Amino acid sequence: MKKKNVILFILAAVFVALSYVNSSTDIIPQAKAFQFALNAVFIVAGFYLLIKGADTFVASASKIALKFNVPQIVIGLTIVAFGTSLPEAAVSIKGAASGNSGISVGNVIGSNILNILLILGVASCIAALPIKKNTFRIEIPFVIFITVLLLVLGMMGDELSRLDGVILLVLMAIFMIYLIYTAKKGEADDGDETTLSEKDKLPILFLLVVIGAACIVISADVTVDAASYIASELGMSTRLIGLTIVAFGTSLPELVTSSVAAKQGKTDIAIGNIVGSNIFNILFVVGTSAVILPIGFERAFIKDAIVAIAAAVILFVCVCNKDKKLKRTGGIFMLLCYAGYFTYLLMS
Numbered sequence: 001m002k003k004k005n006v007i008l009f010i011l012a013a014v015f016v017a018l019s020y021v022n023s024s025t026d027i028i029p030q031a032k033a034f035q036f037a038l039n040a041v042f043i044v045a046g047f048y049l050l051i052k053g054a055d056t057f058v059a060s061a062s063k064i065a066l067k068f069n070v071p072q073i074v075i076g077l078t079i080v081a082f083g084t085s086l087p088e089a090a091v092s093i094k095g096a097a098s099g100n101s102g103i104s105v106g107n108v109i110g111s112n113i114l115n116i117l118l119i120l121g122v123a124s125c126i127a128a129l130p131i132k133k134n135t136f137r138i139e140i141p142f143v144i145f146i147t148v149l150l151l152v153l154g155m156m157g158d159e160l161s162r163l164d165g166v167i168l169l170v171l172m173a174i175f176m177i178y179l180i181y182t183a184k185k186g187e188a189d190d191g192d193e194t195t196l197s198e199k200d201k202l203p204i205l206f207l208l209v210v211i212g213a214a215c216i217v218i219s220a221d222v223t224v225d226a227a228s229y230i231a232s233e234l235g236m237s238t239r240l241i242g243l244t245i246v247a248f249g250t251s252l253p254e255l256v257t258s259s260v261a262a263k264q265g266k267t268d269i270a271i272g273n274i275v276g277s278n279i280f281n282i283l284f285v286v287g288t289s290a291v292i293l294p295i296g297f298e299r300a301f302i303k304d305a306i307v308a309i310a311a312a313v314i315l316f317v318c319v320c321n322k323d324k325k326l327k328r329t330g331g332i333f334m335l336l337c338y339a340g341y342f343t344y345l346l347m348s
Contacts, residue, residue: 123258
């Protein structure tokens with residue numbers, strides 16, 4: 001880890017620790033303005049530690065698997081694939097456990113809308129994004145299907161029950177079988193392979209896995225609590241916070257990596273990665289959260305889920321051209337759609 005990253009990691013850890021001190025004692029000034037600013041810092045620190053913790057967990061767990069001669073394809077389709085959704089999973093589970101279903105569901109729906117309309121919109125304005133045949137024919141329609149399913153399940157009983165969670169996890173298992181099948185046929189997206197160095201000793205890797213997992217759990221706790229505080233102080237619903245601030249924070253890595261990849265001309269897997277992320281968000285994140293603890297589904301989420309469905313349909317329509325690419329005009333349209341949706345959220 002670079003020196004700059006180490007310093008940022010330590011600073012984030014200090015602020016996260018400070019949040020626990022703030023919530024359990026009166027040592028820190030309790031003035032509203034100061035507490036508001038402090039909780040805003042806690043959110044930023046929490047997101048940073050959450051993302052870095054997930055990266056550390058995934059990288060270390062992948063290397064441990066490689067040391068035990070687990071094939072690269074299995075590592076990529078399990079540890080790495082699930083690991084990319086760990087920030088969303090941690091925040092959603094914490095939100096459900098603390099009774100903040102608005103953050104739990106809003107994080108997932110908001111991330112999926114943001115992933116398509118904002119992230120792919122920005123990336124396609126930098127460079128045209130080609131789409132693979134399987135992504136176009138199978139994965140985008142599948143995203144539309146499971147988002148409709150999420151909406152229907154949520155509307156039935158105004159919650160996502162443990163049975164609903166099981167249904168989503170069964171679909172996740174089916175999707176994993178599909179991924180393994182396409183990978184064996186050589187049709188899956190090419191990802192970065194895990195490599196080992198002389199410094200990668202098993203005791204150190206196991207320690208890093210524990211540290212990464214601890215960072216995920218603790219930072220998710222801090223992020224949700226701080227976001228809930230800010231929502232209450234501003235008179236905003238936790239749904240709105242989940243759909244905007246929390247969704248943006250957990251999707252920040254995808255925004256950065258997609259934009260950088262587009263600048264470097266590495267555009268061939270951008271759409272596939274985002275679509276895959278959206279599938280994991282619904283099936284793995286919501287499914288796991290609902291199995292652990294049933295999640296309340298506010299009626300206001302009906303409109304947001306419809307927007308998420310519309311976003312996937314817009315993506316499908318925008319790549320329905322001779323070149324099978326998401327071009328700048330499509331990207332600009334998607335950005336305008338997100339701007340309109342964001343304005344609607346703020347006004348409502």
